Amino acid sequence: MKKGQEHNMLEKEGKVLFEQNVPFNLDDQILIGIDRGRRHKNRMIFAKNSILSVTALLILFVLSVNFFPSVNQLASKIPGINKIAEAVDFDRGLQEAISNEYIQVVNQSDTKGDMTITIDQLIVDEKRLILFYNVETDEDVTNLRIGNIKLTNKNGQVLNDSFSSSGDFSLNKNQIGVLDVRWDGNVELTDPLTITFSLIEDQKQESGHLEPVELPETFTYKLPIDLSKMKESKTYTINKTAELDGQKLHFKKVISYPTREELHLEYDENNTKDILSWGDLQIVNENGDVVSKPNMAMTDGATKTQVISFTSNYFAEYEELYFTLTKMNAIDKSDNKIVIDLEEEKLLKAPDNRVTLAQISEDNSFDLENKLAITFLLDAPPEEDQSYFVMSGVFTDVEGKEFYFGRQQASSNDFTIYIENQEYANPISFSIQNYPTYIEGDVKIKIK
Amino acid sequence: MDDKIFNRARKRDEEAFLTLMRLYKDNVYYTGLAYLKNSEKAKEAVQEVTFRAYKNIHKVKKATAVKAWLVRITINYCLDEIKKSKRFQSGNDFTLIESSQSHDVTESLFLTEAIHTLRPKYQMVVIMKYYNDLTVNEIAESLKMPTGTVKTYLSRALTELRNYAERGI
Numbered sequence: 001m002k003k004g005q006e007h008n009m010l011e012k013e014g015k016v017l018f019e020q021n022v023p024f025n026l027d028d029q030i031l032i033g034i035d036r037g038r039r040h041k042n043r044m045i046f047a048k049n050s051i052l053s054v055t056a057l058l059i060l061f062v063l064s065v066n067f068f069p070s071v072n073q074l075a076s077k078i079p080g081i082n083k084i085a086e087a088v089d090f091d092r093g094l095q096e097a098i099s100n101e102y103i104q105v106v107n108q109s110d111t112k113g114d115m116t117i118t119i120d121q122l123i124v125d126e127k128r129l130i131l132f133y134n135v136e137t138d139e140d141v142t143n144l145r146i147g148n149i150k151l152t153n154k155n156g157q158v159l160n161d162s163f164s165s166s167g168d169f170s171l172n173k174n175q176i177g178v179l180d181v182r183w184d185g186n187v188e189l190t191d192p193l194t195i196t197f198s199l200i201e202d203q204k205q206e207s208g209h210l211e212p213v214e215l216p217e218t219f220t221y222k223l224p225i226d227l228s229k230m231k232e233s234k235t236y237t238i239n240k241t242a243e244l245d246g247q248k249l250h251f252k253k254v255i256s257y258p259t260r261e262e263l264h265l266e267y268d269e270n271n272t273k274d275i276l277s278w279g280d281l282q283i284v285n286e287n288g289d290v291v292s293k294p295n296m297a298m299t300d301g302a303t304k305t306q307v308i309s310f311t312s313n314y315f316a317e318y319e320e321l322y323f324t325l326t327k328m329n330a331i332d333k334s335d336n337k338i339v340i341d342l343e344e345e346k347l348l349k350a351p352d353n354r355v356t357l358a359q360i361s362e363d364n365s366f367d368l369e370n371k372l373a374i375t376f377l378l379d380a381p382p383e384e385d386q387s388y389f390v391m392s393g394v395f396t397d398v399e400g401k402e403f404y405f406g407r408q409q410a411s412s413n414d415f416t417i418y419i420e421n422q423e424y425a426n427p428i429s430f431s432i433q434n435y436p437t438y439i440e441g442d443v444k445i446k447i448k
Numbered sequence: 449m450d451d452k453i454f455n456r457a458r459k460r461d462e463e464a465f466l467t468l469m470r471l472y473k474d475n476v477y478y479t480g481l482a483y484l485k486n487s488e489k490a491k492e493a494v495q496e497v498t499f500r501a502y503k504n505i506h507k508v509k510k511a512t513a514v515k516a517w518l519v520r521i522t523i524n525y526c527l528d529e530i531k532k533s534k535r536f537q538s539g540n541d542f543t544l545i546e547s548s549q550s551h552d553v554t555e556s557l558f559l560t561e562a563i564h565t566l567r568p569k570y571q572m573v574v575i576m577k578y579y580n581d582l583t584v585n586e587i588a589e590s591l592k593m594p595t596g597t598v599k600t601y602l603s604r605a606l607t608e609l610r611n612y613a614e615r616g617i
Contacts, residue, residue: 026477027470027473029491029492029494029495029498030470030495031466033469033494033495033496033499033502034462034466034502037501037503359507377592416507
């Protein structure tokens with residue numbers, strides 16, 4: 001091929017492609033894409049200004065599911081059990097709970113207008129309630145989701161005060177909905193429990209914005225709880241220390257609940273690095289099979305204890321269980337800041353040169369009002385294919401005054417935070433909660 | 449593209465956004481086709497790119513940047529898809545397509561294969577320039593790199609294609 005010829009060939013190639021017939025149903029694909037976009041709640045972090053702060057969202061993972069034969073045997077006792085098992089196929093621990101009949105039939109309905117929402121079954125333990133429900137209505141429910149959930153015991157004490165799960169509560173017809181409520185603290189579980197929630201609708205405003213509006217009706221259910229069926233948690237004391245690149249982690253204990261395992265972990269106060277993620281921490285059984293991965297972590301600000309949740313092995317009869325760990329995200333305590341000058345629109349400090357400040361803009365679009373959107377590019381290792389929510393929800397101005405923000409978006413190579421659009425004493429300084437720097441080791445710690 | 453439509457689409461006005469996607473759907477589809485070599489997968493790309501674009505359209509600063517931006521999202525999506533499929537099947541990436549059609553089409557298929565041997569960054573600029581008629585400036589802006597770099601990539605890509613052709617034919 002002569003020089004220049006490939007240039008022409010390429011142009012022709014482009015044209016050949018464009019002359020082929022365009023599939024006429026591309027519009028369908030566009031409409032589906034828009035519909036998905038509309039219903040998608042951006043992966044956000046809602047930072048909470050409380051003693052217990054939620055520092056990470058659910059990690060999506062799927063352990064391969066062996067369908068339990070006993071689920072089929074249960075089918076005659078609990079109608080629709082197969083579908084329920086499918087609805088929790090992301091969590092093997094919950095499937096095992098179901099196949100061990102750790103599920104209660106509720107059958108409570110509430111009707112508002114022409115919409116009936118029925119709670120069919122529930123799974124409950126000391127710290128978590130999972131409801132399975134269905135929706136009957138002729139209306140279009142695609143813009144609706146469940147919100148403002150409140151769970152109280154018979155004495156009127158609120159259970160989900162400190163934390164309730166923030167899953168996707170979009171309403172769907174003809175399939176089982178899962179409402180997952182978690183709490184922390186020592187509020188007494190009673191028979192019955194009362195749950196109320198309302199519906200949130202994304203309503204289109206004149207400006208074209210979609211605005212979440214809470215509908216006035218409140219759905220209310222008195223949930224009968226068979227306390228005699230409740231199973232108590234089991235505690236395994238560990239008290240062992242692991243070390244990765246000189247950083248020490250104290251594994252204190254594991255509490256096993258029917259719906260999850262909780263690891264209580266402390267970082268050594270002499271560590272030179274802040275630990276940012278649990279990395280590849282997982283639980284393996286006596287054969288080395290991975291049986292649980294972490295799915296949530298909370299930090300108790302008072303005791304500095306990390307409480308990491310795993311899918312439950314409560315009903316699985318493993319002879320031995322171990323934690324294994326080889327890699328975690330961590331950062332030097334002295335590097336743990338990103339500092340920017342809002343006026344000059346300049347990045348003044350970052351852990352390394354992989355972060356760049358891409359854009360600062362006023363953002364009033366979609367569901368945002370009077371926010372400043374600050375977008376950074378992050379050159380993270382592409383093979384990780386991970387979104388880094390780099391910033392914690394707290395920042396300080398040059399005078400040390402603290403501010404909070406509740407929203408952050410991230411993709412594999414950028415992240416955006418939304419802060420109030422107001423005057424700040426420059427520069428402002430953000431602490432980092434996750435970053436692609438690591439510590440490594442080879443840890444195996446026995447649970448039982 | 450009309451600034452008014454763009455501004456409305458940025459605020460996620462669905463009609464405006466639909467208009468915008470209809471305007472550039474061919475670019476998305478054919479970029480998908482060039483990478484994924486399968487019309488069903490290219491259609492899926494249209495859906496996924498629409499979804500990603502809807503979520504992020506507010507990040508685009510001006511109407512003239514939309515086309516390049518959409519093409520870039522499409523390419524990112526396709527690279528992810530290719531990466532995923534490689535996990536499941538290795539070694540089948542460059543299966544030759546037998547064709548009894550006209551010389552032009554065979555040449556075209558050959559060229560598609562050749563483009564697929566390029567390094568991803570070269571592939572990207574070639575597909576942006578020659579498949580989507582984007583200018584060097586538009587590509588540079590979209591990829592956040594200097595125009596000089598885009599020109600260098602294009603020229604190296606063409607050299608590599610020439611070498612491939614000399615080896616291949």
